[in-house]
Amino acid sequence: VMDPLLEGAKSTLVIGATVGVIGIIVGTIQLTGIGLKFSQIIIDLSFGYLPLAVLLIGIASLVLGMGVPVTAAYLITAVLAVGALTDMIAQMQWGVTLYELKQPLENLMPWDAAYVAISSQIGWALIASHMIVYWFSQDSNITPPVCVAAYAGAAIAGSDPWKTGWTAFKFAKMLYVGPFLFAFSPGFLLGGPGFIMPWYQVASTWFTIILGTIAFGSLTMGYFLCPTTVLEWIICAMATLLLFFPKIVHWAVGIDLPTLVVDAVGIGLWIMVLFMQKTRIRKNPDLTLPVAQPSEVA
Known part of the structure; x- marks a missing residue:
């Protein structure tokens, strides 16, 4: 019993000192x-x-x-x-x-x-x-360079700390995109101006963000069902932008399209990549096989 109490007291001292300094x-x-x-x-x-x-x-x-x-x-x-x-x-x-x-x-x-x-x-x-x-x-x-976790x-x-840091950086890509979604997608926070949004708008926002996350992962990793070609990579980039930020069309070309139209175009581009990759896999099933790393080769 005493050991947990002692550890709790030590942790409290650290937290208390931190909060005190922050207060100053x-x-x-x-x-x-x-x-x-x-x-x-x-x-x-x-x-x-x-x-x-x-x-x-x-x-x-x-x-x-x-x-x-x-x-x-x-x-x-x-x-x-x-x-x-x-x-x-x-x-x-x-x-x-x-x-x-x-x-x-x-x-x-x-x-x-x-x-x-x-x-x-x-x-x-x-x-x-x-x-x-x-x-x-x-x-x-x-x-990196300072990634304590x-x-x-x-x-x-x-494992190697430097390689682990960069791997964590790659796996946590959405941590860097999330703040931009908070700023430009009110539905991501279940609200908006006036702080009330219809449920279907919130559901639509979350649906497109989920699809955009998949497209964003394919974009950054260069792989969806199989390695992406240059054309598929470009289409993934366009789908990601349209699904994450529907207003980008207005900012880029000055055309004010309804959000649902922009979302539909983004979903269509994502489905296009899906069919393109399925077609390539049917022609060459070996595309989905994992590539051996140098350390794994005997």
Whole structure:
């Protein structure tokens, strides 16, 4: 009985010390106004372009995660970046900043009623911002050169730490795509502006994201049912973009197509790759055989 109690006390000391240090950092950031300056820096460096802002926050989380625990990396990055992210997501969805949304509401109704109205609208944007930071705060565990979780796994397995780190990086590819889905696919968080979405829209979003994940895996690994050709790889890339980000057609060519139409095109491209590979396998069944690694060859 005493041994578990002793181990629990030791773990609590580590957690308590970490939380105490984080509290000092967060308090310093809030009292000095560094958080507001950092948020403005993110907006300036990204030129107000949300994908670039998400990428910059991912890099900041990775660097922070190299020197502090995951929880600390999340809390520090959240204090610094969530404000800017929430404002940019609101700008993308409604065409106005949170301040511009707040002013007319406060002029029309009491402050507390305006606060409730604003909260119902920005709830999704705020949660999306925190989820972006939270997901990115995990990447330092499996991203070389400092990937503590991968190195711990390598020590247990007796494998090469560097190769294990890069293997973990390859297997965790969706960890880097997820934050962009949080930013641009409200259904991924079961909500959206107003924080209410019909169930069929949520189901449609999740269905296309699942298919997009399969296409993305084929794209990055160069293998689906069998190794992909260059043409199949290009089609997988197009299917991935259309299934993950239906608005990309509007951003790229200025044509505002319904989401269902874009999803249907993406699914059609994915099915095309499926049939192309099945046709190749029927002609040459050996395509599905595993390729022996040099170390496996006698």
